[in-house]
Amino acid sequence: MPDAAKRTLPEWLTYIDQTHPQSVALGLERVRTVAERLSLKQPAAFSVLIAGTNGKGSTAIALERLLLIAGDLRVGVTLSPHLEQFNERIRVQGELVDDGAVCTAFAAIEDARGDLPLTYFEFAALAALYCFDRAACDVIVLEIGLGGRLDAFNIIDADLAVITSIGLDHQAWLGDTLDAIGAEKAGILRRGQQALFGPVMPSSVTDRARALEVDVATVGVDLAIEQDPAGEHIRLTNRRSQIRTPWIDDRGFVPANVALAWAAGCTVLTQLSRPLLAPPQLKSWARALVMPGRCERRAALGRHWLLDVGHNPLAADYLAARLQTFCGPAPVPVAVFGCFEDKPGPELMARLAPQVEQWVLVPTDGPRGQSSRALAAAAEPLAARVHQATSVEQGLRMAHALAPPGAWVLVFGGFAVVGAARAWLDGAGARCEA
Numbered sequence: 001m002p003d004a005a006k007r008t009l010p011e012w013l014t015y016i017d018q019t020h021p022q023s024v025a026l027g028l029e030r031v032r033t034v035a036e037r038l039s040l041k042q043p044a045a046f047s048v049l050i051a052g053t054n055g056k057g058s059t060a061i062a063l064e065r066l067l068l069i070a071g072d073l074r075v076g077v078t079l080s081p082h083l084e085q086f087n088e089r090i091r092v093q094g095e096l097v098d099d100g101a102v103c104t105a106f107a108a109i110e111d112a113r114g115d116l117p118l119t120y121f122e123f124a125a126l127a128a129l130y131c132f133d134r135a136a137c138d139v140i141v142l143e144i145g146l147g148g149r150l151d152a153f154n155i156i157d158a159d160l161a162v163i164t165s166i167g168l169d170h171q172a173w174l175g176d177t178l179d180a181i182g183a184e185k186a187g188i189l190r191r192g193q194q195a196l197f198g199p200v201m202p203s204s205v206t207d208r209a210r211a212l213e214v215d216v217a218t219v220g221v222d223l224a225i226e227q228d229p230a231g232e233h234i235r236l237t238n239r240r241s242q243i244r245t246p247w248i249d250d251r252g253f254v255p256a257n258v259a260l261a262w263a264a265g266c267t268v269l270t271q272l273s274r275p276l277l278a279p280p281q282l283k284s285w286a287r288a289l290v291m292p293g294r295c296e297r298r299a300a301l302g303r304h305w306l307l308d309v310g311h312n313p314l315a316a317d318y319l320a321a322r323l324q325t326f327c328g329p330a331p332v333p334v335a336v337f338g339c340f341e342d343k344p345g346p347e348l349m350a351r352l353a354p355q356v357e358q359w360v361l362v363p364t365d366g367p368r369g370q371s372s373r374a375l376a377a378a379a380e381p382l383a384a385r386v387h388q389a390t391s392v393e394q395g396l397r398m399a400h401a402l403a404p405p406g407a408w409v410l411v412f413g414g415f416a417v418v419g420a421a422r423a424w425l426d427g428a429g430a431r432c433e434a
Contacts, residue, residue, distance in 0.1 A: 002006035005107060005176065006109075006208040007103060007106075008099070008103070009086065009099040009102055009103055009148075009245060010085075012102070012103055012106045012119075013112050014236045016118070016120050016123040016124075017120050019117055019119075019123070021416070022389075027150055027257075028154060028155055029115075029150070029151060030117065030122065031115050031118065031122045031125065031126060031152045031155055032120055033116060033153045034045060034109060034112050034113045034116060034118065034122075034126060034319075035126060035129065037113075037157055038108060038109070038112050038126070038129075038130060038188055039133075040049045040126065040129040040130060040133060041155055041156070041275075043129065043133060043137075043156065043275060044133075044139055044161075045076070045132060045133065045137045045138055045139055045140045046138065046139045046140070046156060046159050046268055046270065046271060046272060047139075047140050047142065047156050047157075047158045047159050047160070048063065048139070048140070048141045048142065048159065048160045048161075048162060048264055048299065049142050049144065049153060049154070049156060049158035049160070049161050049162070050141065050142065050143050050144060050163075050164065050381070051126070051144040051148040051151075051161070051162070051163050051164070051188050052144075052161040052162075052163050052164030052165045052166070052169035052185060052198065053164075053166055053181070053185075053312065053314055054164065054165050054312065054314050054315050054318070055078075055164035055165050055198065055254055055256070055257040056143045056144065056164055056168060057079050057143060057245045057291065057294070058143050058254070058257050058261075058294060059079075059162060059164055059257045059260050059261050059264075060077055060078070060079060060143050060255050060261075061077070061079075061289065061290075061291055062086075062246065062253060062258055062261030062262075062285075062289055063077075063141055063261040063264050063265055064077045064091065064094060064109075064141060064255065065094070065285055065288055065289060066261060066262065066285050067139055067203070067265060067268060067269075068093065068094055068266035069277060069281050069284060069285050069288075070265070070269055070274055070275075070277060070281075072274070073138045073139055073272070073274070074092070074093060074135060074137045074138045074139070075092070075093060075094070075137060075138070075140075075141070075330075076090075076091065076092050076121065076128070076131070076132035076135060076137035076139070076140040076141070077091040077140070077141045077143075078091070078128045078140075078141070078142050078143050078153075079091070079143055080121075080124070080126075080143050080144075080255040081145070081360065081415045082415070082419070083104075083293050083309075083415055083418060083422060084422060085418035086102065086124075087099070087102060088182075089124055089128065090102065090124075090127065090128045090131050090310055092132070092135045095318050097131050097135075098357050101131050101134070102127055102131070103127070104134075104201060105127035105130035105131050105134075106109055106123065106127055106129055109123060109126045109130065114139060114211075114249055117264045119275045121145050121146070121152060121229065122152045124152075125142075125145075125151075125152035125197060125294075127153070128142070130157075137148070137271070139268055139275075140273065142156065142158070144185075144188065146201075146207075146318050147181075147184040147185065148163075148184050148186065148187040149185075149187020149188070149189070150184070150187070150189040151188075153341050154187060154188055157190050158188065158190070158193070159193075159194070159271065160193070160194050160195070160196070160267055160268065161188050161189055161190070161193055161194070161195040161196070161214075162195070162196045162197075162260055162264055163185050163186070163188070163195070163196075163197050163198060163199045163205060163296065164198045164203065164256075164257055164260060164289050165200070165256075165314065166178050166181055166182045166185060166198075166200070166201060166202055166205065167181075167312060167313060167314030167315075168324045170204075173260070174210075178202045179202045179203065179204040179206075180204070181202075182202040182203075182204040182205040183204040183205075183208070185205060186204060186205045186208040186209065188262050189208055189209055189212050190212065190214075191212045191213060191214075191215050192212070192213055192214070192303065192433065193212070193214050193215070193218045194215045194267060195209060195214045195215065195217075195262050195345075196216070196217050196218075196219075196258065196260050196264055196267075197209075197216055197217070197218040197219065198218075198219050198256050198257075199218070199219040199220040199256050208280040213311045217263055217348065219256045219348065220256075223236065223237070223259045223260070224236070224237040225255045225256065226242065226258050236258070236259050236262055251293075253289050253291065254318070254407045257285050258286070258289075265277070270374040272391065292345070292422070293307055293308070293309045293415065293418045293422065294308060294309060295308055295319075296422075297309070297326065297432065297433040298422075298425050298430040298431065298432060299429035299430060299431050299432075299433050300428045300429060300431070301400055301423045301428050302406065303400060303403050303405070303406070303407060303408070304327070304330075304406070304407070304408045304409070304410050304433065305408070305409050305410075305411060305421070305425060305430070306323075306326050306408060306409070306410050306411070306412075307411045307412070307418050307421055307422060308410075308411075308412040309412070309413070309415050309418045310412050311339050311340075311344060311348070311412075311413055311415075312343065312348075312415070313347060313348065313351065315346065316347075316351040316352060316412075317351055319352065319412060320351050320352050323352070323355050323410070324355070326408075327366045327408040327410070328408070331355050331356060331357050331360065332355060332356050332407075332408050332409070332410045333357050333402060333403040333404065333407045333408070333409070334357065334358045334359070334360060334402045334403045334407075334409055334410075335358075335359055335360070335399075335409070335410040335411070335412065336359075336361075336362060336392075336395045336396060336399045336409065336410070336411040336412075336413075336417070336421070337349060337350060337359060337360070337361055337362070337375075337411075337412055337413045337417075338358045338361060338362035338363060338364050338375065338392065338395075338413045338414060338416075339364060339370075339375070339413040339414050339416040339417070340364055340366075340368040340369060340370065340414055341364075341368055341369065341370035341374070342421065343369055343413075345370075345375050345378055345379065345382075346378045348413070349379050349382060349428060350415075352410070352412075353382060356385075356410065357385065358385050358386075358387065358402055359364075359379075359382060359385055359387065360386075360387045360389055360395045360398045360399045360402070361375045361376050361379070361385045361386060361387070361388050361389065361395070362389045362391065362392045362413075362417060363375075363390065363391065364413075364416055366416075372388040372389055372390070372395075373388055376388050378383075387402070391419060392416075392417055392420035392424070393420065393424055396411070396421060396425075399411075
């Protein structure tokens with residue numbers, strides 16, 4: 001391995017994946033110490049921390065787009081995990097930071113950490129803060145990767161906290177009840193802070209907010225959402241104003257998360273003494289929202305492909321409820337699915353099973369990966385409709401062969417599965433479908 005100054009980004013990623021014996025090691029002491037050594041613990045930028053089971057990424061992207069349309073603000077955003085390349089995790093002004101900036105950040109972190117072991121995720125979080133500091137961002141939007149209380153980004157005392165939703169996921173680390181998971185997410189809250197909550201929060205979240213005297217606005221209470229009778233627009237109302245935006249649920253942006261992003265944008269702009277968006281700007285904002293890998297529709301090789309990173313029960317329910325809207329009333333001829341072994345794969349498949357004729361199961365890699373054979377064994381009640389592939393690429397080719405021309409193919413599960421599918425479809429000349 002070359003010395004730090006000469007490492008390429010792929011070499012750095014291999015290195016940081018090996019500096020800690022565990023892929024997940026929750027706790028803040030290591031990352032806080034290194035952040036303090038790099039003077040990154042409390043950024044000068046206005047900070048927004050987004051936690052939740054689902055909807056974090058789409059809320060972050062919607063907020064980013066709103067702030068960029070507002071103008072004259074430098075905006076940094078993190079997303080986690082990435083679909084195809086690490087750089088997706090660190091965005092400045094709506095663009096991925098380049099390899100050189102990430103390598104410079106990693107080199108500084110490596111020098112500052114001394115003998116402290118950092119996980120891959122801690123390296124990534126510190127690299128984002130380093131890049132945002134060097135880019136002199138005015139606003140930083142940080143997506144929590146896992147939980148909240150012990151996530152690396154929680155070293156930041158955020159100016160605004162957002163909790164999008166609470167559902168069952170990562171139970172091995174966060175607990176196996178909604179209250180337990182909610183308590184972990186609520187760990188991002190600070191005394192007297194402003195916060196925005198999605199529509200249904202367990203008592204562990206609301207009680208924590210009350211105890212800390214957090215100024216909370218909640219979707220469905222302080223943030224109202226109405227769909228017009230024609231189904232073409234939604235009306236969002238908060239404590240200060242009301243907007244009417246094009247309906248964008250067919251692009252994977254849940255209205256509640258659009259409302260959270262809008263309310264967060266209003267808060268940021270007000271706090272930074274910037275004018276709120278005018279109606280024409282808001283219309284441009286809503287129409288420009290795109291979230292790769294979330295209800296993403298592509299056309300390639302004579303088939304239509306629906307890609308979604310839903311990998312927990314809440315996300316599977318949303319996908320099941322929207323599948324006919326995306327793909328039509330008939331069952332989808334074939335679905336390609338893969339997930340980590342700590343995800344409830346058979347349960348996720350069962351939620352979509354009434355709308356899927358055949359399954360192609362694909363493996364996932366890494367410490368939490370599982371083979372398609374193991375997934376098929378766990379999904380034994382569907383065995384007559386299941387095919388096994390040895391790779392995502394082979395699974396996509398199998399699905400293409402099984403689906404008749406012009407039909408839909410659903411690809412869902414982990415980020416790695418959807419990321420590999422996007423790359424494969426790009427190689428096949430895929431085009432996006434509205």
